[in-house]
Amino acid sequence: MSPEQMENAPAIRCRSLVKDYGTLRAVDGLDLEVRAGECFGLLGPNGAGKTTTVEILEGLLPATSGQVELLGQTWQTGAARLRQRLGISLQETNLADKLTVEETLRLFRSFYEAGPDIEQLLELVSLTDKRKSWYVKLSGGQKQRLAVACALAGDPQIVFMDEPTTGLDPQSRRQLWTLIEMFKSEGRTVLLTTHYMDEAQRLCDRVAIVDKGKVIAQGTPRDLIQSLGGTEVVELTCDSPMDPGPVSSLPGVHAAKANGNNLTLTLEQLHKTLPLLLEQVRQAGRTMTALSTHHATLEDVFVSLTGRHLRD
Amino acid sequence: MPLKRTTERQHPLWQLTLMRFRIFMREPAAVFWTYGFPLALALVLGVAFRNRPPEPVQVAVQQTPEAAEAFIILSNNPSVLVRSLPAREAHEALRDGKVSLVVIPGHPRTYEFDPTRPESRMARALVDDALQRAEGRTDPTPVQNQLMTEPGSRYIDFLIPGILGFNFMSSGLWGVGFVIVEMRVRKLIKRMTATPMARTHFLLSFVLVRGFFLLGELPLLLAFAHWVFAVPIRGSLLLILALSVLGSLMFAGIGLLLGSRAQNTHTVGGLVNAVSLPMLMCSGVFFSAARFPELVQPIIRALPLTALIESVRLVMLDGAGPLAVLRQICIMVLWGVVSFLIALRIFRWQ
Numbered sequence: 001m002s003p004e005q006m007e008n009a010p011a012i013r014c015r016s017l018v019k020d021y022g023t024l025r026a027v028d029g030l031d032l033e034v035r036a037g038e039c040f041g042l043l044g045p046n047g048a049g050k051t052t053t054v055e056i057l058e059g060l061l062p063a064t065s066g067q068v069e070l071l072g073q074t075w076q077t078g079a080a081r082l083r084q085r086l087g088i089s090l091q092e093t094n095l096a097d098k099l100t101v102e103e104t105l106r107l108f109r110s111f112y113e114a115g116p117d118i119e120q121l122l123e124l125v126s127l128t129d130k131r132k133s134w135y136v137k138l139s140g141g142q143k144q145r146l147a148v149a150c151a152l153a154g155d156p157q158i159v160f161m162d163e164p165t166t167g168l169d170p171q172s173r174r175q176l177w178t179l180i181e182m183f184k185s186e187g188r189t190v191l192l193t194t195h196y197m198d199e200a201q202r203l204c205d206r207v208a209i210v211d212k213g214k215v216i217a218q219g220t221p222r223d224l225i226q227s228l229g230g231t232e233v234v235e236l237t238c239d240s241p242m243d244p245g246p247v248s249s250l251p252g253v254h255a256a257k258a259n260g261n262n263l264t265l266t267l268e269q270l271h272k273t274l275p276l277l278l279e280q281v282r283q284a285g286r287t288m289t290a291l292s293t294h295h296a297t298l299e300d301v302f303v304s305l306t307g308r309h310l311r312d
Numbered sequence: 313m314p315l316k317r318t319t320e321r322q323h324p325l326w327q328l329t330l331m332r333f334r335i336f337m338r339e340p341a342a343v344f345w346t347y348g349f350p351l352a353l354a355l356v357l358g359v360a361f362r363n364r365p366p367e368p369v370q371v372a373v374q375q376t377p378e379a380a381e382a383f384i385i386l387s388n389n390p391s392v393l394v395r396s397l398p399a400r401e402a403h404e405a406l407r408d409g410k411v412s413l414v415v416i417p418g419h420p421r422t423y424e425f426d427p428t429r430p431e432s433r434m435a436r437a438l439v440d441d442a443l444q445r446a447e448g449r450t451d452p453t454p455v456q457n458q459l460m461t462e463p464g465s466r467y468i469d470f471l472i473p474g475i476l477g478f479n480f481m482s483s484g485l486w487g488v489g490f491v492i493v494e495m496r497v498r499k500l501i502k503r504m505t506a507t508p509m510a511r512t513h514f515l516l517s518f519v520l521v522r523g524f525f526l527l528g529e530l531p532l533l534l535a536f537a538h539w540v541f542a543v544p545i546r547g548s549l550l551l552i553l554a555l556s557v558l559g560s561l562m563f564a565g566i567g568l569l570l571g572s573r574a575q576n577t578h579t580v581g582g583l584v585n586a587v588s589l590p591m592l593m594c595s596g597v598f599f600s601a602a603r604f605p606e607l608v609q610p611i612i613r614a615l616p617l618t619a620l621i622e623s624v625r626l627v628m629l630d631g632a633g634p635l636a637v638l639r640q641i642c643i644m645v646l647w648g649v650v651s652f653l654i655a656l657r658i659f660r661w662q
Contacts, residue, residue, distance in 0.1 A: 083507065
């Protein structure tokens, strides 16, 4: 395959990917296609098979069956070339405790034929001041930024980031987001897994929602949210269960779902529909105990597809 | 700001070795066990088993009318510590082991002792000789003694090569096997295999850094043994160095093998103990391996630690040349190469 063909091939493609652990099927016929230069998000609850999928794509785990191609190459034939062109940040990266930031970067840089020098990497992840600090002395956010810098040590075409912001404070999360936005602007392909909806909505050009080892929805965050029909979500709780039937026929309501005493509606224009809804509740002789509204998110997409919350 | 690419980099094997070196030097406990402990062990055992002048034998002279003469003769003999006791007390002192022999003067003179106690038999011979000579016996053949207490044949001389071998074994097995499993548990190995790092470089770095540390361990222990205990080095220093390097690399290879599959540090700790404790007992660290029955000798001689200690001992104490330790060299090469190759094949990278 010529270099041009490699550039034009999809960055990542997998077909009918399956991974079994004994009798447990962690990945169940998963298909993905990530275009060169896009930031793609794998979204799903813990245990959905995101990390397993990513580690198969990264060539760290063998698949039970299915095909994987990165930059037009397979792991069977192109492993050495692929390793030079991928940057990987694992779900939990523990680097050596008693190596300094600079020593760690120099080590990782030595594995790649070409890449940025140490000064650039330090500056990129704002760790120039910490270059002489041991890894064990860094904060959670600093450790994660060092992990990202290690992933960039080979100036990769594809960057894999598995849950890069899990467990970080809000400021550190925003710092990482800025970094990821920067790789995108440089034309790198980014594959991100997360169970934070705001993260996916902000960073990803496209997302695939994964549940039980399968992709259950795929598209831009906007399209997925619009597929709900409404852009506003109303959740109300009454003192006793309410029939969703009459409520769903109110003007502007796209869907209504009851779950015990809770009722969830997606609708178009909150200011027009809400007064009518409250009137319905009053006529049905119920008393409201809670009411909340928000703009629809990917979380609502997940709930409408599976009936469960992402972080259950 | 797009990144500027450069192809300038340091050699990965150098960087990996440097990493191992730095991590080790920043772990004070590891440094102590590698450098301080063998010295402390040599010092303690060397002092405990240092050569002392022979202790005088303890003898009782039973109080009889003729006792005075025998008592005076024995009192003047530096090899005998004598006391004068009434019959009953003398007998009890012998029974309790406070004295090795009771002399009952008279004609004939009687020696009371327990023939199963070596020190009693020695006291019997010593005392009889002293008394007979004082009473006028002459020896038909003149004799002279040549005492062997010069450096090279003492316990400490025997011990130093043992400690050297023991130290290379523990540093190799723990410093490689245990550390690898620790890295695996922390998923650091997985992170590194996600880069283009060559796997042989990773494994070789452990072996190389062991060889490097040896250059500190060996001179330290040899210099200590030489200056503190005047342990002689009769053979070639270069050959001792070569044997030590070989032994260290061999144990690094075995450590690699022990750490190649284990998924937690308890497992590898058990494995290292299971391998090193029998060798600590059988391979002649503290006492000669030749004391074990003839039947098991072929097995004991084929053990990695036996080969290392035997060869270093031969060179250090007997001044043996390379050909005299060829068998041991072959054994060590075999253990090292086979372990490394198996480790490379079965290593668990994830």
